[in-house]
Amino acid sequence: MIHKEVTNYEKNLETLTTIEDSLVSYYENYLVHSFKEEIVLREVDCWQGRADLVSAKIIGEYNINIEQAELLSKLTNAQIISLLHYKAPRSLRYIVEKLALTETTIKRAINTLKKANIIDTKDNNTYTLCNTFILPNVEFNAYEAKLHNWRRAFYQATQYFGFSHYSWVIMPEKYIKPALKNSELFTENGVGLIGLDNKGKKIVYVKANKNQPRRKAFYLVGVGKAMKKHLNMV
Secondary structure (H helix, E strand, O other): OHHHHHHHHHHHHHOOOOOHHHHHHHHHHHHHHHOOOOEEEEEEEOOOOEEEEEEEEEEOOOEOOHHHHHHHOOHHHHHHHHOOOOOOOEEHHHHHHHOOOOHHHHHHHHHHHHHOOOEEEOHHHEEEEOOOOEOOEEEEEEEEEOOOOHHHHHHHHHHHHHOOOEEEEEEEHHHOHHHHOOHHHHHHHOOEEEEEOOOOOEEEEEOOOOOOOOOHHHHHHHHHHHHHHHHHHO
16 A cells, blocks of 8 residues: 555655646645645635645544535525524525525525524524524635646636635646746735645745635535535544
């Protein structure tokens, strides 16, 4: 097993500057081996783009099962959950007015979430989150890898602030100079910039700033995906 892991590292390193997937795979291996307490996800759809890599750090206690995590990872469910609280009931009318979804779709999702003990029905058909459904605090780092097109990578990285706390661009050292000439753009927008040389050495040129995820529903989808992988591993 160790020999196979080393071989995969070397294989990706050989094509680090010629194949984008090798750049992603190499950094994925780096994250998996360097941050063993974190969950690493690949190709995460955040509805404003698809992040090449996402690392998730679970903070605090939680009470969520695999079925609940699976439901949370669906956008419609996450949108409804994002509007609910544990003590302040929300009406169906309130939810319908807030979301660009049909009442039928919302009712169907609510019934599914009720059966999974994610939400409770209160008086007058109002809804709260179940007290037994406890989400962890999850901190996300999103990574966009590109060989050449740093502008496209930068744009994509800014979109990941919809769900992520930190966002980074990864490029080979061989092609990173144009991005470095525009490093102030990364700094001003809080996007990190990482270079990888032909030996796999990581160089952080711009450190990412912490951001509060801009879209709660997108963040909750990420939590669902991260918890689903985590619960399947434990």
